[in-house]
Amino acid sequence: MKTAKTLKWFTLLIAVVAVIVGVVWFVRPSEPLPVAKIEPARIIDVRPMVKLCSVEIYEDVPVKAKIGSRHLFARETLTGTISFDLEKIDQRWEGDTLVVTLPPEIVEIYESTEPGSYKVIDRWNDKLLAGSNFTTAEENEIKRQVVESWRDSIYSRGYVKRAREEAVNNLEAMLRPFVAGKEVRVEDNS
Secondary structure, eight states: OHHHHHHHHHHHHHHHHHHHHHHHHHHSOOOOOOOOOOOOOOOSOOGGGOEEEEEEEEEEEEEEEEETTEEEEEEEEEEEEEEEEGGGOEEEEETTEEEEEOOOEEEEEEEOOSTTSEEEEEEEESSTTOOOOOOHHHHHHHHHHHHHHHHHHHHHTTHHHHHHHHHHHHHHHHHGGGSTTSEEEEEOOO
């Protein structure tokens, strides 16, 4: 009985010593960290930023087509982006101002792949008792023409103009922290 009690106190003593050693081990000061020297950032080249996406577009577009006496009316969902390839920007220093010229826009348009993104609403034929179905190749050609027509409307609706304005503002804001006290001017020569 006395041996069991002694063994219990001895185990408790070892546990307390282990805790104290552990606390001392983790709390003791480690080696001092080396002092880092911080210098202002310099822009050597901004081309690796690659691509700036300025506007994303998502729209349901009516599809009206006619081939011969057959007619098609449908709805198609198109998505698109207006972006800028920053590897193609021109940059130069004018005194203490970094002048960047915005590159041409890249307009990419895709048919949506979401379920129900292309829906035929009606098909008909002007000829009595003639078929009104379109082949897959004919429907694909109609879709291609819709995409090209939508590309033109993106320009006429001012989406590209707005994207260029936003890209100028975004690019200035992105570059300003890198020039440390100097000015940034983004030019849009479109």
